[in-house]
Amino acid sequence: MAWNIRLRDNEECSDQPFLTPDLVITQNFDTEIALDFALADPDETTNRMGLRSKAALHTAILIQLFTDRRARADMTLPDDLDNNPRGWWGDSVALDSSLGETELGSHLWTLRRSALSDQTANLAADMVRDALQPIADQGAVASFTVETWVDKSNGLLGIDIGAYSNSGTLTYNQKFEILWQQIGRLRQ
DSSP states (O other): OOOOOOOOTTGGGSOOOOOOOOOEEEEETTTEEEEEOOBOOTTOGGGTTSBOOSOHHHHHHHHHHHSBOOOOTTSOOSOTTOOOOOOOTHHHHHOOGGGTOOOSSBSGGGGTTSOOSHHHHHHHHHHHHHHHHHHHHTTSOSEEEEEEEEETTTTEEEEEEEEEOTTSOEEEEEEOHHHHHHHHHHHO
């Protein structure tokens, strides 16, 4: 099979770095939330007509938090009628722990039927820390702070993540409560 390669303007003149496309959170009519790609902004001159690539850390965090990590054998699955332990299929094929590779994603999905309580919030915080540790291990950030909270009146579990550089500077701060609001709406 022959491949047709199209070069974007000026790319043939110099090597371009590999640009990981950003995932962005989209919301339609206050009911549907999804992760999607966006087109490059006009100020991304080396990425014209490509996908936006400005927030690699944010994208890595979204992937780690909202990809379902395979449930361990000792974990209780959230639904008695569904014994699927989930997980990304690539972890069962090409995971090399001798290179420090870990499973992709988090176990947050196992909380989908949990009661909104301080205990659930504490468990979610541990799951988030565990999911983000590979990002810190590879040196993308020096450390993360994770705070979780429960808002029973609105039926949500919130997550606040801060990332710090080696100099101690806060380089990332994001709250993810709106995604838990969506999960709450699905239960109704």
